[in-house]
Amino acid sequence: MRIDWVFMNVFSAIILGAGSGDRMGGIDKILTEISGVPAILHSVNAFIEVGIFQTTILLANTDNIDELKRLMSDPKYQSVHVVLGGNRRQDSVRIGLDQIKSSDYVMIHDGARPCVSPDLIRRGMMASENSDAAIPVVPITDTVKMLKDSMVMSTMDRSSLYASQTPQVFKYKTIAELHLTLTSDVTDDAAIIEIHGGNVSTYDGDPENIKMTNPIDIEIAETILKRRKGK
Numbered sequence: 533m534r535i536d537w538v539f540m541n542v543f544s545a546i547i548l549g550a551g552s553g554d555r556m557g558g559i560d561k562i563l564t565e566i567s568g569v570p571a572i573l574h575s576v577n578a579f580i581e582v583g584i585f586q587t588t589i590l591l592a593n594t595d596n597i598d599e600l601k602r603l604m605s606d607p608k609y610q611s612v613h614v615v616l617g618g619n620r621r622q623d624s625v626r627i628g629l630d631q632i633k634s635s636d637y638v639m640i641h642d643g644a645r646p647c648v649s650p651d652l653i654r655r656g657m658m659a660s661e662n663s664d665a666a667i668p669v670v671p672i673t674d675t676v677k678m679l680k681d682s683m684v685m686s687t688m689d690r691s692s693l694y695a696s697q698t699p700q701v702f703k704y705k706t707i708a709e710l711h712l713t714l715t716s717d718v719t720d721d722a723a724i725i726e727i728h729g730g731n732v733s734t735y736d737g738d739p740e741n742i743k744m745t746n747p748i749d750i751e752i753a754e755t756i757l758k759r760r761k762g763k
Contacts, residue, residue, distance in 0.1 A: 538584065538657050541636040544704065545579050545588040546628035547572075549600060549643035550617025560596055561744045562643045567757040570603065571744065574646035574757060576612060579639075581650045584657070586635065589628040590643070591617035622718055626711045629704075638707060640721050641699035644744045647756045652738050653699055659735035660701040665725045667701075668737030669694040696720055697737040706730065 549562045549572055562572040572590075579585055592600045592614050601614045615631055617624030625640060632638060637660055641648060652668060659666035672695055676688040700722055710724045718724055722732050740756050742749055 537661055542586050542634065543584050543657065544632045544635040544638045545585045545699075546625060546632075546638060546640045547575055547579070547588060547590045547643045548617070548621060548624055548628075548641070549596065550591040550593040550624045551621070551644065559747070561750070563596055563599060564744075564750055566646055566750065566754050567761065571646040571750075571753070572600065572643050573603065575641060575643050575648055576604075576609065578648050578650050578653060579641070580608065580611075582653050582657075585611065585639070587632055588612045589631045590614045591624040591628055593617060620717065622711070622714060622721075622724075625721060626714075629708045629711055632704065632708075635704040637701055638704045639699045639701045640707075642743055645698060645741055646744070646753050647738075647740050647742055648699065649738065649741070652741060655735050656699050656701045659733055660703075663733040664706050664730035665700060665702045665722050665732045666735055667720075667722045667732060668697040668699070668741070669734045670697065670737040670739055671695075694734070695737075696722065697741050697743075 563570045566574065576590065579588055588611055590600060590604065590612055597614060597616055604612045604614050613631065615627060618627055639656060656666055656668060672690050672693040676690055676693060677684045678686045678688060700720065702721065707721060707724065710728055714724055725732050742752060744750055744753060
């Protein structure tokens with residue numbers, strides 16, 4: 533894909549930071565300090581470094597919105613707008629989409645993935661030209677068991693199984709229109725495209741692009757980001 537194609541289109545970004553953090557024992561993971569700064573800044577800074585996003589919407593919850601607005605008050609974040617999100621992830625995404633006035637493509641990222649790199653973001657942009665959506669994936673390396681009532685029913689063939697990550701990139705008009713008709717719960721935005729028979733392409737994800745779900749993930753992210761700083 534030609535790099536000039538990227539500059540011919542308008543890209544916006546949505547970064548999700550409105551989660552409750554139940555599995556983190558009540559810790560607001562995106563405000564947890566990692567490698568010297570709140571985790572959310574690592575995600576936002578990666579998008580800012582790419583330098584192509586016309587608008588970035590940062591979704592917040594009622595507990596962290598004031599702090600996120602304070603963090604984004606620095607002039608370097610003038611293109612970032614902090615907005616109160618919804619109860620579910622998909623509700624927050626829809627609110628974010630509504631805040632974007634005009635865009636050709638939108639990239640949606642979990643703020644709880646602080647190890648996202650500018651290179652991964654650029655790969656996503658380049659993968660989005662010929663499909664309705666493009667998502668980063670990594671192969672599943674563990675053996676996967678299907679269970680019923682805590683008993684193993686079968687072992688899955690992992691050769692065709694991949695874990696999806698963010699950032700996921702979409703044609704803005706397509707994802708905005710489909711969100712208006714969404715009634716079922718989905719765990720990522722690519723599923724909305726799949727439900728409606730659209731094309732979802734993939735690009736190489738990054739094993740280091742972990743999502744902070746459990747407390748141990750904070751330590752892992754700290755190690756990854758400190759190592760990168762040392763390079």
